[in-house]
Amino acid sequence: xxxxIQGGRVIDPATEHDGIANVLIEDGTIVAxxxxxxxxxxxxxxxxxxxxxxxxxxxxxxFREPGFEYKEDIGSGARAAARGGFTAVACMPNTNPVLDxxxxxxxxxxxxxxxxxxxxxxxxxxxxxxxxxxxxxxxILKEAGAVGFSDDGVPVESARVMRRALEYSRLTGLxxxxxxxxxxxxxxxxxxxxAVSTRxxxxxxxxxxxxxxxxxxxRLAEITGGRLHICHVSSARSVDVIREGKxxxxxxxxEATPHHFTLTHEAVMxxxxxxxxxxxxxxxxxxxxxxxGLADGTLDAIATDHAPHADREKLVEFDHAPFGILGxxxxxxxxxxxxxxxxxxxxxxxxxxxTLGPARxxxxxxxxxxxxxAADVVLFDPDAEWTLDPSEIVSKSHNTPFLGRRLxxxxxxxxxxxxxxxxxxxxxxxxxxxxxxxxxxxxxxx
Amino acid sequence: xxxDHKSLLGISELEPEEILEILDTAEPFxxxxxxxxxxxxxxxxxxxxNLFFENSTRTRSSFEIAEKRLSADxxxxxxxxxSVAKGESLRDTAQNIxxxxxxxxxxxxxxxxxxxxxxxxVRARVINAGDGQHEHPTQALLDASxxxxxxxxxxxxxxxxxxxxxxxxxxxxxxxxxxxxxxxxTVCGPPTMLPAELEKLGVRASTDVRxxxxxxxxxxxxxxxxxRQHEPLIPSIREYARYFGITQDxxxxxxxxxxxxxxxxxxxxxxxxxxxxxxxxxxxxxQVSNGVAVxxxxxxxxxxxxxxx
Amino acid sequence: xxxxxxxxxxxxxxxxxxLVEKARIMSADDMRRAISRLSHEIIERIGGPEDxxxxxxxxxxxxxxxxxxxxxxxxxxxxxxxxxxDITLYRDDLQTVAxxxxxxxxxxxxxxxxxxVVLVDDVLYTGRTIRxxxxxxxxxxxxxTIQLAVLVDRGHREFxxxxxxxxxxxxxxxxxxxKVQFAEVDGADSVVVLEFEEES
Numbered sequence: 001x002x003x004x005i006q007g008g009r010v011i012d013p014a015t016e017h018d019g020i021a022n023v024l025i026e027d028g029t030i031v032a033x034x035x036x037x038x039x040x041x042x043x044x045x046x047x048x049x050x051x052x053x054x055x056x057x058x059x060x061x062x063f064r065e066p067g068f069e070y071k072e073d074i075g076s077g078a079r080a081a082a083r084g085g086f087t088a089v090a091c092m093p094n095t096n097p098v099l100d101x102x103x104x105x106x107x108x109x110x111x112x113x114x115x116x117x118x119x120x121x122x123x124x125x126x127x128x129x130x131x132x133x134x135x136x137x138x139x140i141l142k143e144a145g146a147v148g149f150s151d152d153g154v155p156v157e158s159a160r161v162m163r164r165a166l167e168y169s170r171l172t173g174l175x176x177x178x179x180x181x182x183x184x185x186x187x188x189x190x191x192x193x194x195a196v197s198t199r200x201x202x203x204x205x206x207x208x209x210x211x212x213x214x215x216x217x218x219r220l221a222e223i224t225g226g227r228l229h230i231c232h233v234s235s236a237r238s239v240d241v242i243r244e245g246k247x248x249x250x251x252x253x254x255e256a257t258p259h260h261f262t263l264t265h266e267a268v269m270x271x272x273x274x275x276x277x278x279x280x281x282x283x284x285x286x287x288x289x290x291x292x293g294l295a296d297g298t299l300d301a302i303a304t305d306h307a308p309h310a311d312r313e314k315l316v317e318f319d320h321a322p323f324g325i326l327g328x329x330x331x332x333x334x335x336x337x338x339x340x341x342x343x344x345x346x347x348x349x350x351x352x353x354x355t356l357g358p359a360r361x362x363x364x365x366x367x368x369x370x371x372x373x374a375a376d377v378v379l380f381d382p383d384a385e386w387t388l389d390p391s392e393i394v395s396k397s398h399n400t401p402f403l404g405r406r407l408x409x410x411x412x413x414x415x416x417x418x419x420x421x422x423x424x425x426x427x428x429x430x431x432x433x434x435x436x437x438x439x440x441x442x443x444x445x446x
Numbered sequence: 447x448x449x450d451h452k453s454l455l456g457i458s459e460l461e462p463e464e465i466l467e468i469l470d471t472a473e474p475f476x477x478x479x480x481x482x483x484x485x486x487x488x489x490x491x492x493x494x495x496n497l498f499f500e501n502s503t504r505t506r507s508s509f510e511i512a513e514k515r516l517s518a519d520x521x522x523x524x525x526x527x528x529s530v531a532k533g534e535s536l537r538d539t540a541q542n543i544x545x546x547x548x549x550x551x552x553x554x555x556x557x558x559x560x561x562x563x564x565x566x567x568v569r570a571r572v573i574n575a576g577d578g579q580h581e582h583p584t585q586a587l588l589d590a591s592x593x594x595x596x597x598x599x600x601x602x603x604x605x606x607x608x609x610x611x612x613x614x615x616x617x618x619x620x621x622x623x624x625x626x627x628x629x630x631x632t633v634c635g636p637p638t639m640l641p642a643e644l645e646k647l648g649v650r651a652s653t654d655v656r657x658x659x660x661x662x663x664x665x666x667x668x669x670x671x672x673x674r675q676h677e678p679l680i681p682s683i684r685e686y687a688r689y690f691g692i693t694q695d696x697x698x699x700x701x702x703x704x705x706x707x708x709x710x711x712x713x714x715x716x717x718x719x720x721x722x723x724x725x726x727x728x729x730x731x732x733q734v735s736n737g738v739a740v741x742x743x744x745x746x747x748x749x750x751x752x753x754x755x
Numbered sequence: 756x757x758x759x760x761x762x763x764x765x766x767x768x769x770x771x772x773x774l775v776e777k778a779r780i781m782s783a784d785d786m787r788r789a790i791s792r793l794s795h796e797i798i799e800r801i802g803g804p805e806d807x808x809x810x811x812x813x814x815x816x817x818x819x820x821x822x823x824x825x826x827x828x829x830x831x832x833x834x835x836x837x838x839x840x841d842i843t844l845y846r847d848d849l850q851t852v853a854x855x856x857x858x859x860x861x862x863x864x865x866x867x868x869x870x871x872v873v874l875v876d877d878v879l880y881t882g883r884t885i886r887x888x889x890x891x892x893x894x895x896x897x898x899x900t901i902q903l904a905v906l907v908d909r910g911h912r913e914f915x916x917x918x919x920x921x922x923x924x925x926x927x928x929x930x931x932x933x934k935v936q937f938a939e940v941d942g943a944d945s946v947v948v949l950e951f952e953e954e955s
Binding site: 195 | 536537578580615
């Protein structure tokens with residue numbers, strides 16, 4: 001089957017393509033990206049006014065399976081990913097049981113393939129049961145499909161264990177994905193420590209609890225030569241430490257979340273438990289530093305830390321609520337608004353942080369429209385305005401501080417190996433099936 | 447105007463005029479306390495639920511007597527931590543109380559923002575009687591009412607709040623109230639008990655008691671909230687008492703007199719010297735009586751028929 | 756209580772209405788004479804100024820009460836105690852109004868037990884204010900009697916209440932407002948009848 005995506009602005013950071021072109025897909029593979037390209041017997045997608053980009057890659061999601069399927073499962077999570085324009089995600093291993101053996105890692109791979117709404121890559125635990133003591137069988141887990149190792153949700157407390165993990169990453173070639181947090185400083189805190197926590201009387205989580213842990217991990221990566229990736233960087237000083245590490249040649253990469261570059265601790269003033277996540281929303285200075293880090297490449301990837309929690313779990317007192325918010329369906333519009341419209345990154349760079357950047361860190365094939373690559377594609381309208389209301393949310397949970405927010409930019413069509421995993425109603429009039437000369441009100445094959 | 451508020455969740459959301467409205471309204475209620483029948487019919491037919499998740503004999507009694515003197519029907523609903531442990535959420539409790547058709551809920555709870563949470567889930571008006579380390583608005587109002595009696599006004603006063611600032615909702619509500627009414631506030635305590643970025647709240651932070659007191663008009667002495675501290679924040683009570691306790695010798699050094707407030711219960715010999723507690727007992731007990739009048743004023747002003755928002 | 760408080764405007768009143776003066780029914784001299792007579796009657800009926808407490812109802816009843824106390828001093832050379840009642844907390848409409856009215860203090864300087872309490876108000880209308888005032892007085896103790904003195908009785912009673920001393924009986928319609936003006940706050944003494952008029 002052939003699909004011809006016509007007339008869109010094709011942006012592919014991997015090939016440095018940015019211009020109006022047609023994209024031809026045949027049997028799930030990108031065949032060509034050229035202006036004026038035509039094809040016989042193709043489904044034609046009119047992409048005029050839209051951006052055509054590689055399917056987005058989110059290297060940090062919690063799909064909660066196995067063990068917490070009431071919050072999210074691989075099916076509902078993948079549906080949210082597709083709707084947000086994502087074609088590949090990496091799932092964190094803090095499930096129940098923890099993804100620390102090849103059976104569970106293979107389960108996630110298999111469930112992802114069954115669901116077939118996006119590529120679901122497991123990240124396996126660094127330590128058995130995420131207990132911070134014994135390393136998992138990293139080579140065997142890699143064979144089973146793991147794309148990285150993380151104890152996300154909890155930090156690896158012992159510097160010695162972290163050192164060993166980084167040393168071992170030289171063997172696996174996969175990143176040690178660090179949730180960097182000094183718990184003796186952060187424990188008991190529920191929000192960023194600063195003027196707002198002082199005002200609200202909510203125990204704070206100081207930036208220093210992140211900064212000292214990032215500094216430790218960067219230094220350990222330096223002495224081991226291991227591959228380090230820092231999760232959800234939220235503080236200005238952490239960005240500095242990573243920047244300096246990169247300048248010294250340390251093998252360190254890092255990600256930032258849309259909520260950390262969109263909101264600050266001021267958002268907590270309402271005591272809305274959907275403003276509670278870890279690391280917490282920080283000060284304006286930190287928010288700006290995160291954006292600057294994304295702009296200068298210190299931060300390589302935008303990752304959502306999509307962390308669903310059931311409504312009843314969040315409908316409690318602020319200090320009783322669990323940490324974490326949804327992210328997959330808001331990442332693209334928030335990135336467009338805060339980074340591109342805000343004048344900090346051009347559109348190709350933003351797309352790079354959402355595609356090739358994370359794909360490289362994970363060592364996966366995704367993130368390009370290069371001929372021969374799998375046809376994982378997103379078409380989005382950078383100007384479409386919409387409001388995030390609960391009916392839009394396809395996750396099992398609704399824990400997002402962006403409910404009711406006016407958003408600009410929307411994924412209209414997501415293709416996974418040439419098959420539609422998400423097609424907005426707005427696309428119907430843009431699709432023509434072969435043999436029918438008129439634009440049909442029809443859908444692409446899913 | 448207080449009538450524009452559905453609930454009283456904190457001083458931080460009040461305009462200065464609204465604070466003054468409450469303080470002015472408290473005055474006639476002080477007079478009611480002196481009558482032979484200390485009861486007026488203003489809240490007849492209204493049901494007020496005192497929902498206390500933390501033990502508090504003082505505040506609960508003060509609210510209860512205020513409610514009864516306004517002729518409200520009073521229901522005391524003490525929720526032990528055990529029933530929370532059994533799995534009933536605050537939302538469940540709120541819905542249960544809502545089903546009883548309460549007009550007002552006076553709540554004390556261990557979590558900051560819990561009154562905001564309750565307010566979003568019930569039609570009844572909510573009055574914050576202390577939420578975690580966040581606010582205790584009626585305490586700040588009764589402190590202000592007492593200061594006005596003693597010093598005539600709030601504007602321009604120099605007030606020191608002394609002690610465990612970080613863990614104190616009394617400190618926060620007082621900071622908000624006093625700064626809104628134009629007083630100069632210095633918060634003073636050991637560095638481990640001063641929260642971050644206090645200066646952004648418009649107050650001065652100090653660790654020097656003597657210097658802080660030097661040109662102050664009043665000092666509000668807080669107790670150390672050991673129950674909220676999960677780690678040792680001071681080396682010893684002995685050291686605290688010596689450096690941060692309000693003792694007569696510290697007061698004797700001052701050129702002018704000093705109004706000493708204490709929200710109670712006092713730990714004599716720790717944050718307040720025995721002699722100071724005796725000498726200022728009149729003011730400290732006046733705070734207790736004013737507490738009833740201020741709470742009557744709040745309940746009265748909040749008892750209008752229509753909830754606007 | 757003054758008759759111009761919003762609660763006396765009928766709920767179904769059109770939005771754009773204004774009060775227009777219709778008639779001046781008492782001059783300053785009329786008021787002086789009426790207050791003098793009221794004072795004499797009070798002393799005469801009670802049998803002397805002993806055991807009398809004059810209680811003015813805020814706001815305009817207070818001014819009238821002050822005048823009566825002053826007059827009794829002239830007549831008897833005795834200064835009878837003056838009390839001021841704020842009946843707000845005893846109003847019977849508190850559960851229905853959206854915005855609670857401003858409360859001021861009640862000041863009764865002496866014990867009322869076994870005394871003759873003379874309530875004083877400027878205008879007697881529905882009787883609801885007087886009901887509230889009586890309830891409040893009783894909360895201060897058990898008086899020997901409660902009596903009522905008013906400058907104007909305009910009729911339209913809703914409660915079984917009558918005045919013991921009346922300055923002037925004035926038949927009115929419910930569309931009218933009787934306003935007693937005192938030099939202390941209004942610049943000059945007089946009693947006027949105002950009427951609601953539709954604004955164009």
